Amino acid sequence: TWGAGIIVLVALAVVLVVLFFPRPVSATMRQVVTEPATHVDEGAPLTYSGRPPSSGMHFGTVPQAAEYRMFDGPLSPGRWVHMLEHGAIVVLYRTDLCNAACVEQLGQFYDSAPRSSLVGGIRHLTITPYQDMDHAIAVVAWGYLDEMDQVDKDRIMADFKSKVDASTAPERGAL
Numbered sequence: 164t165w166g167a168g169i170i171v172l173v174a175l176a177v178v179l180v181v182l183f184f185p186r187p188v189s190a191t192m193r194q195v196v197t198e199p200a201t202h203v204d205e206g207a208p209l210t211y212s213g214r215p216p217s218s219g220m221h222f223g224t225v226p227q228a229a230e231y232r233m234f235d236g237p238l239s240p241g242r243w244v245h246m247l248e249h250g251a252i253v254v255l256y257r258t259d260l261c262n263a264a265c266v267e268q269l270g271q272f273y274d275s276a277p278r279s280s281l282v283g284g285i286r287h288l289t290i291t292p293y294q295d296m297d298h299a300i301a302v303v304a305w306g307y308l309d310e311m312d313q314v315d316k317d318r319i320m321a322d323f324k325s326k327v328d329a330s331t332a333p334e335r336g337a338l
Contacts, residue, residue, distance in 0.1 A: 192322050197306040200248050200333045209241050215296045217303045221245040228285050233273045238291040247305040250332035252323050254290040260299035268314040281328040281336055305332040
């Protein structure tokens with residue numbers, strides 16, 4: 164009977180640990196092929212080998228602090244790829260796969276994202292609609308991508324924290 168009692172106590176302890184001490188979510192970004200960081204004139208045609216792009220040609224105008232926000236309408240990849248070059252994270256969402264509740268959850272994520280100590284205390288983060296991808300949500304950093312079919316705020320936060328202001332960004336540290 165002592166053996167059975169010990170087994171029950173150990174099982175109960177394991178259940179309590181799992182319930183009250185959940186395992187932290189780790190980043191699931193995967194490295195993708197990096198294209199050269201080429202500056203082009205605003206409005207120039209853009210071509211990328213990746214969908215969605217995580218590097219490559221982009222407009223040469225330096226991003227301003229006010230552009231690191233959540234957009235209702237699509238921001239040109241020429242703008243947000245430049246933000247990636249500077250170490251920002253961009254969260255993309257397909258408007259046909261991400262309904263109003265999904266967009267609201269992304270807004271809540273934006274509001275909870277930490278501010279950068281590297282670039283003037285802003286959230287080095289932009290959220291924008293983008294249609295040319297296969298999933299509802301994509302978290303993008305320079306040379307990295309994580310795609311998902313629904314909002315997972317913990318996973319997005321883990322991705323954000325793992326790559327924001329990363330040394331892999333070619334122009335890290337500038338807005």
